[in-house]
Amino acid sequence: MTRLLCAAALIFCVVSGPLKSQDPKTTATEDYLFAWAGDADQKGNDFLAVIDADPSSASYGKLVTTLATDQKTIQVHHTEYTMPASGMLFANDHGAGRTFIFDVRDPLHPKIANSFTDMGGYMHPHSYLRLPDGNVLATFQHAHHAGSDMVMGATGGLVEINDEGKVIRSASSADPAFADALLMPYSLVVLPELDRIVSTNSSMHLNEIFSGVTYQVWRLSDLKLLKTEYFDVGENRYAQISPEEPRLGPDGSIFVQTLGCGIERITGINTDQPTSHLVYSFPGNWCGVPTIVGHYLIQSVPDLHGLVVLDIANAAKPVEVSRLKLTDTYSPHWTAWGSKTQRLVVTSSGSPVDHRLFLLKLDQATGVITVDDAFRDTDGKPGFNFGDREWPQGWKGTGAPHGAVFTR
Secondary structure: OHHHHHHHHHHHHHHHHHHHHHOHHHOOOOOEEEEEEEEOOOOOEEEEEEEEOOOOOOOOOOEEEEEEEEEEOOOEEEEOOOOOOOOEEEEEEHHHOEEEEEEOOOOOOOEEEEEEOOEOOEEEEEEEEEOOOOOEEEEEEEEOOOOOOOOOOOEOEEEEEOOOOOEEEEEEOOOHHHOOOOEOEEEEEEEHHHOEEEEEEOOOOHHHOOOOOEEEEEEOOOOEEEEEEEOOOOOOOOOOOOEEEEEEOOOOOEEEEEOOOEEEEEEOOOOOOOEEEEEEEOOOOOOOOOEEEOOEEEEEEHHHOEEEEEEOOOOOOOEEEEEEEOOOOOOEEEEEEEOOOOEEEEEEOOOOOOOEEEEEEEOOOOOOEEEOOOOEOOOOOEEEEOOOEEOOOOOEEOEEEEEEEEOO
């Protein structure tokens, strides 16, 4: 009987132990961060870095693996803002006008499922939002000009794409009533319950950076453009410049961050007369991708080398509740929230001295943000270091991260 029990125990250990360790879904580490990066010197290729983001893991903050692409880095840029349910993640090199679709359902073995450039008569995709049916609605900055890819138009469009990279439908941002306006779609927010989409117009080209001052309202069901409107001009005559990232607020209004470091609030989206008001201004300019968690708006502010948290419970009058400086030189840009990890990721805008990614904690009772000191790379410092390292894909150099998104 003793021998039988020992034999049974041995069989159980042999069968259950290795199977568990080989299946990433059953290991202790279940939360990962996908950081989309390129070569800071623009000599190597774009790549996806997978980082352990499970606070309970012994390797928290360490690099798990990378997936290299065949795209030489030009301007590695946006990923989706949150991980889609399908696990098929869109990310682009905006300068190359190319989007990759990554299959990250197995975080330890990510794959390139597809890539594309021009779609539905438009070029240079920028941002991606998921629709209720799981398809992607993407902003494309330019209408395609036959015969010359170097000719950039002042209008672009919205394109619906499925996870296989096929066009479902598309629509132009051109509006005869705004014939002289810059109408290059930058980003968008989808409002299924109102059958609406709100998109912003802002150019990725420096020579046109002061020309983007409009937003557009669309009908989601048929992609019909309903309205083009100007953003409110504040007292400093600057904070409305280059409207970029729209976010749905807890009250149903839309908060839009601008490159001029303003926060515009759009109301009346389901009416014939939507309106915007400049409700807040941050110091400096080049403010980046914001995140809303509950009734807090977290904004990256390069002039402060850190982030500011606004309480937007009173949507018409946001109030600063906290701020965090990361380093004396850090230039924060992208932020994104991980609902499972309850962490905020922030990446740099490409500062030559700070190629580092941080995870932050947010006290959702007070709005106070702090650096997660437990999230440390192999150099022993808080954050993940993209600077001058040997990467698993066989490349040595400094990575420049941009978009970053947590697993669901």
